[in-house]
Amino acid sequence: MGPNAAAAKQAEKLRIDGNTYFKKDRFGAAIDAYTEAITLCPNVPVYWTNRALCHLKRNDWERVEEDSRKAIQLDSNSVKAHYILGLALLQRQESVKGIKELEKALDLGRGANPKGYMVEEIWQELAKAKYLEWERLSSKRSWELQCLKEACESALKEKHFLDFSQMEGFVDDATTSQSEQLEALERVFNTAAEADTPTEVPDYLCCRITLDIFHDPVITPSGLTYERAVILEHLQKVGKFDPITREPLDPSQLVPNLAIKEAVEAFLDKHGWAYKIE
Amino acid sequence: MSDDSPIVCDHNKALDLGRGANPKGYMVEEIWQELAKAKYLEWERSLSKRSWELQSLKEACESALKEKHFLDYSQMEGFVDDATTSHSEQLEALERVFNTAAEADTPTEVPDYLCCRITLDIFHDPVITPSGLTYERAVILEHLQKVT
Structure with missing residues (x-):
């Protein structure tokens, strides 16, 4: 085993140690472990994002920004790095830049894993930031x-x-x-x-089950549009039928409603109050 | 209570009945054209x-x-x-x-999400394909008929 391979193996072990410390809320020890891993292998983006996450837990936003920027330098498609950087910028009152980073994270996240928990988390943070920005303006x-x-x-x-x-x-x-x-x-x-002026969001931009504005709308063969995660949960837990028309429905029959998604984006651009999450 | 003129109301009624009976019929398109013309003139008058x-x-x-x-001053x-x-x-x-x-x-561009990607006109009867794109029903049917 060459010196590089040995260093990489040691760095991976340190990352696993860091993760263990992180889970136990021992953020100082986790930072030390990730720092050692970075010293051994400085070109692995995940070591930087993991350390950034520890700094985030300690509200050390300057270091969060430094580490997440380094991670983005190494991997411009890192969802986590853009997300963490966005949070840091928002904390440092740079709302326009922060929102831009969260939007980037959301785009990348939707591309990589549209149904992942991370996408929902990013959306929540983005909505909160956009609402506050709207409120200010x-x-x-x-x-x-x-x-x-x-x-x-x-x-x-x-x-x-x-x-x-x-x-x-x-x-x-x-x-x-x-x-x-x-x-x-x-x-x-x-x-x-x-x-x-906050009013009701039009019905055609809202899911018929949650009554919330769409994030990821899908249409069923009967022509009704639902929030993807919500209709998938219904099909999984309740039964394979359309909840309103009661017609048989399989997850494979769901089609993304891109026009409605675009309409939602246009509506939110114009009416920032609609980002408010109850 | 609607502000529409009686002629617009009659056209609306005819269009609803036509769509119910034969959504792809030539008559529906003809009624839509007349309704659009009447609504436009109504808008122009009040505008x-x-x-x-x-x-003023x-x-x-x-x-x-x-x-x-x-x-x-x-x-x-x-x-x-x-x-x-x-000042x-x-x-x-x-x-x-x-x-x-x-x-x-103020007339502007109709948003893309309200227009057919083939004709670039505002939708009358939009349908969605499995890829998530929306087209005018008559136009996509004609395309499928001619191409396949």
């Missing part, structure tokens, strides 16, 4: 809109008052016209605020 | 009224804000540049608000 937009609305109302009232003082008759007509104008202005500003 | 009202209100707001700015000694910047920002923001209000009536 939306409150700024709402405040600006409110100020502008008040300025317009005040200016229109002032103008009406000046015009009114120069008028002799037609006072009732002018008052009616002004109140109609203010009502119309109210409607315009309500329309402008619509995208930021 | 011009809405656009005119919106434009926008001009009234701009005029009132300019007048108010002029009155405030004449009472100010310093800070004139700041006030002018703030022009206000007018830009107002422009954005009215553009948003007019958005639903």
Whole structure:
């Protein structure tokens, strides 16, 4: 056995030790084990992501970022590395970059294992981050809109008052016209605020079982669309039939509804409030 | 209560009945064409009224804000540049608000997910293939008939 093979074998043993320490919440010892493994074999991305995960458990976000970036350098398709980096960036208040990393992790995760637990976990974190980002921007937009609305109302009232003082008759007509104008202005500003006003998510973007917005929609031969994980669980636990039409249904008959998936993405882009997870 | 005109309501009824009886029949397509034409004309009619009202209100707001700015401006000694910047920002923001209000009536591209990948037209009767892609039923049936 050559020196490289011996080092690789020793590094693997250290990784397994590190995993054991990690499971026992002994993060310091795990970090030491992974660090030794990295010293022996610095080009193995999993050693870096594992150590990043230990730093994450200790809320050492700077080190989490360093290690996950190194892992990405070694393997740009590492779902875990992009995910951990995303979490670190969010913690360091770099929400735009953090969201970008989580989106990358989600894309990679969906490609590798669309039904994996990791995909759901990433989606939850991404939804949380996007909701907070929407909340931050939306409150700024709402405040600006409110100020502008008040300025317009005040200016229109002032103008009406000046015009009114120069008028002799037609006072009732002018008052009616002004109140109609203010009502119309109210409607315009309500329309402008619509995208930021939480309402019901349209039914066609929601699973008929969970009533939640779709993440991974699939359509059955009867033309009904469900959340993939939910319908698969139904078929496994309850029986091989469509829960609404009761027609026989096999998992192999489920087809991804790409159009609805795209529609959901477009809706979420426009209505960030819909990311909120109850 | 629907705002549609009686002719649009009649077309809607005919389309529903036709789809139930023979979803792939030529008659359904013919009814759809007539319904689309009627709905478009109805939209066009109400649009011009809405656009005119919106434009009038926008001009009234701009005029009132300019007048108010002029009155405030004449009472100010310093800070004139700041006030002018703030006023022009206000007018830009107002422009954005009215553009948003007019958005639903502004013709744009129909989103890809609502269009057939072959005809690039908005769906009438969409069907999904096992690969997850959606097509217009008549178009994909014609393709399958000719190609296979």
